Amino acid sequence: MLILHSPLDMHVHLRQGDMLALVAPHTARDFVAAVVMPNLTPPVTELTQVLDYREKILRVAGESFSPLMTLFFKSYSRDELLAARPHIIGLKLYPAGMTTNSEAGLADMRQAHATLAIMEELDIPLLIHGEGCGFVMDREAVFLPVVAEWARSFPRLRIVLEHVTTRAGVELLDRFDNLFATVTLHHLLITLDDVLGGLMRPHLFCKPVAKRPEDRDALRQAALHHPRAFFGSDTAPHPITAKEAPGCAAGIFSAPVALPALAGLFEELDALDLLQAFVSDRARAAYGLTPMAREVRLERRAWTVPERFGSVVPYLAGQTLAWQVVN
Template sequence: MNTITLTQPDDWHVHLRDGLALERTVPDLAKQFRRAICMPNLVPPVKTVDEAIAYRNRIMQHVPEGNLFDPRMVLYFTDQTPPDEIAKIKASNCVNAIKLYPAGATTNSDNGVSDIRKVYATIEEMEKHQIPLLLHGEVTHKHVDIFDREKRFLDEVLSPLIQQFPDLKIVLEHITTSDAANFVLEQSKKVAATITPQHLLFNRNDMLVGGVKPHLYCLPILKRQTHQTTLLEVATSGNPKFFLGTDSAPHAQNAKENACGCAGCYSAPTAIELYAQAFDQVGRIERLEGFASHFGADFYGLPRNTDTITLKKEDQVIPERLDYLEDQQIIPLYAGQTIQWRKV
């Protein structure tokens, strides 16, 4: 198969940042995706519907003329998120979910939930109104090994949560392990997961063997090849529980390449081609449309897009760097390397 035409895809997990960063991130994403779930971990975080609408307005100022990009907004779950905010989400035409970061789990997550039991009253309202709960699925206890934090979250946090709220819609974001994939498969259709391009294309050997590759460092961290294999299996299986979420996250080169580098991979400019590369490597390019264009919209209860994009099997060299902010640059995922697909 040398060309493939897809229903225009959506990105169900992306970081656009704010301010000057939007000049880079919004056009990069909008040239590929019609809709995107925009993460709320700004400084300060997006905690109310009114703040989410204001953030959306800032994003829209950077959408290229004639482009129909539709940002979908998310609130940042804190210990103080009131139950009555859920009805406001239900009434909104652009806010779709709440994101729960365990406090300290990733970039700008210090205001996250300290103990999920503290917010059960708000989660009860989410279950009632069928507002999805998006989860960064890791525990943050210092004594827990970083490679085990997703598995511990499934056992200690998510399993009890589902028992307490069996009708709650849940998206386990950017899953990285066989444990998470199998967990999602075992649950009802209310539980789904997003998968990033980096977790399909790379494993921890790629990040660590022959020297540390800071631009492959993300959270949750890359895992063993066996986990990568399982993620490829479920992503390309045609199972609607798994759909596209890039977790594309811009960090300037100097913030990644230092003694305490930031976590995050920037994939937005060529994300759909990177997914095509991963699907094609396992001989399942025909399954890409469901994963990228159908299953996420169905889970969120939104109409599928009607426009299309076409990908051609043709070598493309990913740029080694991209301009970012004033005098800074971003090193994108797969920088300087050749992939076999190109959006035409």
């Protein structure tokens, strides 16, 4: 038996409508709170949208789960951010065009400065999809200088490099005390080899794309030991028709398997005792959170992941995991 105290998923895509109803209960079952990304259509840029979206999530996720809401980064006034602050955990910045529904994102990083200064003053964290333009395997690396400049220019602004995928990204954490990172489950498990080294696997396609073995090694070290690296699944469901298609959408639906698969990995790495820190304690410290107290229990008992949840193929579909959630 493994007991996790108030596990947190610091990066989820809960979508809208029927998909929200399908996927949110999986996150709500295994986590007491989750950071909800704002890349809807249209993006969540108004406080009224935040409150409305939060309401809709609570309706399907139940009372034992707290959605931690975000605003889509754009230029905001001090008054706007002051009004939003009690209702959000941070602002999520997407460089334009880098992932699903990010077309409204930022095209010129210099335009961010005024809003970043207000966020620093109001102590509102910045969550970044850290990819710039360029060749797909280099996009995180080419964006890191922007992250470094902001971390240096705004030393009291907490910056979270979301779904870090590279050794260079992990190494940047050591240069700035105000820099944090989320690490996904799938980037701890796969490399580009799994995506297209054999047959090509649309259900392993995500953004940022999985990188090299040495990058995965660095992510694993960070997940185990880095005080400012914590779990964010980036669970990102798409219907099977959008995945097994001539243009396959980016995203891996990992919510139903996140804790069991993490337990399996940490056990394999002989580090089960570090899982609590990775899935809860470090995020609490980073954000100054006091999540509701709830225990999530896992048993070391074989569990075969279903091939589908509704229209969505989950990560690790059909595979048998050593652990399962038994609440």
